[in-house]
């Protein structure tokens with residue numbers, strides 16, 4: 001049975017690695033956070049190996065990291081995966097990073113004769129727990145075929161988008177731009193409903209069979225808004241990261257996306273107000289602070 005390493009044992013990496021352990025793989029893990037490593041160890045994983053020794057001894061290495069800086073240091077640093085991996089190892093980055101980061105790593109990996117796939121995922125923590133993730137993969141088809149049996153144990157849709165390294169990332173950024181739209185739409189619409197004295201549970205039931213339904217409405221309402229708890233999930237700061245990457249991409253294509261820009265500045269404001277670590281659906285909480293009484297109070301003051 002193959003040896004697998006997972007680097008980054010957070011909201012996504014931990015359930016993915018637990019599922020690999022359950023499937024019978026020997027799984028090594030690494031995270032800067034000792035609590036995350038302890039949870040992984042409790043699930044049956046092995047900790048304590050350095051990044052170079054993971055690179056030398058594992059067949060497949062999956063990373064799930066929160067930023068381009070973290071990804072670039074794990075892949076491209078002196079002690080990183082690209083310089084220190086065995087030529088038979090397949091490196092798979094499931095983090096959402098920029099297309100430029102994908103290209104930089106691809107260039108270095110090719111130079112060192114290492115297989116590297118840029119494979120962001122969608123489906124959220126629920127998908128990571130239930131093995132229903134979608135993998136959007138850019139990179140060499142041969143490496144994809146080598147990694148497929150492992151990725152098939154983690155997801156329902158393991159799709160090779162193309163050999164262009166950034167093709168999965170661009171697909172993922174389009175997905176997350178839409179997530180940003182839907183989350184904002186759900187937040188404003190539900191606030192209007194609440195301020196109009198509608199029963200939000202009944203509204204959900206009715207819209208569930210109407211065109212106003214969306215997977216994001218279901219996710220955000222059922223798992224967060226209905227119970228007024230916002231532990232992630234998918235943190236607002238990670239969504240903001242992806243919206244920024246999508247806007248950067250638009251700028252490179254010389255496209256103006258005015259609605260997306262307005263959305264981004266709204267999320268940025270909520271992050272600045274200290275809600276970045278909360279699930280993205282916390283936008284509803286922020287929007288619902290704008291009550292009719294506050295508005296009329298403001299008007300009275302003017």
Ligand code: NAD
Nearest residue numbers: 008010011012031032033064065070095096124125233234
């Ligand atoms: P997270 O913040 O919960 O987990 C990231 C983990 O990486 C943390 O445990 C952190 O300690 C660790 N880490 C940071 N730097 C490290 C380093 N240099 N070495 C080792 N460990 C390091 O984030 P997450 O929600 O699990 O997301 C991970 C990635 O997956 C992100 O790129 C995100 O955009 C993407 N993603 C998340 C979701 C979601 O629903 N949460 C869905 C799809 C994609």
